[in-house]
Amino acid sequence: MRFGGVIHDNVRHARDFLMVGNHLGRNVKLSPNAIGLSVHIQNVPEGGEISVQSLYERFRESGTSKATIAKGMRELEEHGYLSRIVVQDDEGQFATVTISHNYPARYRKPADRELPPLRRTPASPVAAEILALLQDAPPTGAEPPPRPPVRPPSQPPVRPPAPVRPPAAAVPQPRRPRPAPARPRALPPVPQPLFPARALLETAWTVVAGLRREDPRLLVSEADAEHLTSGVAAWLERDLTPEAVTLALTRDLPPEPLHRPAALIAHRLTHDLPPLPSFQPPPPPLHPLQNCDGCDRAHRAPQPGPCPACTP
Template identity: 45%
Template sequence: MGTQNPSVPPRAQARLAGNKHPNRAHRTTGGLQHDNSRHTTRFTVIGNHLAQHRELSLLAIGLGTHLQSLPKGAPADIKSLAARFPEGTARIAAALRELETHGYLRRERVRTSTGRIVTRTTSCNQPMAARHPVEVPSRTAAEPQRQETCEESTPHRRCEKRARRKPLPAVPGPAHPAPALLQAATDLLADLHRHEPWLLLSTGDTAHLSPGVAAWLERDVPPAAVRRALTIDLPPEGVRRPAAFLAHRLADQLPPPPPFRAPAAPPPVRHPLQNCDGCDHAFRAPHPGRCRACRTDIQEAA
């Protein structure tokens, strides 16, 4: 009983966990492997906050990387990017909106010295650093600190900002708003996005714009000409608010009324052929009887 077993360790050894296990030290696992070489020319530093963004789509991440690699002054509008990549204008526009939402892109319309309005695009490699902190006034000790919600505040500032959306510009209306005319205008507006993907309108926007289109159709403008006037010469960077853009065009480019045209004179009445009761010759008259020659002979004889 007094002897000890020399083969028993004095204390239990700690279990090796994870990759420190001796039998797992040289095991190869699957997954991505890197074969990197150091760049010395023509390279761009991209932050992992963009390359591994959890909310951006893969197209937006790739487009953001491409924009950060471009030199200053390079074209970055939608049509130029669509000509460079196989994706269409609609997908590229959606990716640009994603980058703009998350702060990797800023687009603003500025007026040049010649009076032309252009869009200035700015790529931000660190959106958080570009944002300036907003100074919040300090509360006094006696003022209670309470976090308001949309239900508690009347109204909440953010909710009030959404509610105060700028109304759409007024559009002209037809002099005689016939149901068939308004339906033709609605059908034309609903079909615009097939010719220009930017011009996809909601039900409310279509109802607001249909009287303006009806005013054009009432002035003898063919539907094809109305469609061309609304879709031609769109901004290269696209339209952010299609309904406001179309409302401005409908009011600003409204054609004049058609010239007055006097109603055409009715065609002369063409009577049917009748057989003369005197000479049996055919003549035109509303009723059977005698022709003009027989009537003249009778008058002379009398």
């Protein structure tokens, strides 16, 4: 049994991993520098900057020089792992887009183009258009014909990363406004007097203010008393005394507490309103007794003189 060599202690990744083909890791024509650059480039999110300068800033601490990075990128281009294309935006600005191929044989060998389509990661509209152009590209080693700059649809090829929002706990929540206090419902309408004389209204006010003496639950506010005074005045116009109106409003009250005594009084003033008294002609005046000058009989007359029988 042979001892030595590598032993793989592998763990199956469920998230945050990158799939790399064996054609890259076992490619003897690529230097370790090129293989490492390809793995890093495939891990860069779409829209990220890939250039010699950006890669040098990324690996500066490892001692990698710009020349080493440029050499590794040329190797990747020669073996089909990288390709570059010039695009132009709507404002006429030119930019170089670097395309990373994790399956370079798809574009290098014409025979591989007959393979069934591979399952791809969803790309942006700009990347989809650029990849469609590369489907018709010639194999590596042939002189590619000059291509005019490609104008991508309405959006730039490189998008800045989205800003990181602070956690929800760090954002102060606005204070909710306090709900306005509910307004009390308006009292039911009450009858109105035909002739609201001042003396009549004063008597009616006295009746409303004195209801609490008959029952403490009939205590009403000043605003409610002004509303009820007109209804009591309409009752007093119907030849009712203040005592009779007080009795009609305070008798047979429910035994439970009264939540709105003014509404109960307004209901009774409207529902139990008595009818107007019938019209009667005034009685004739009563004259004093007078003695008749002719027959000396007593009769009623406004002035002394003969009675109707002795009147010629």
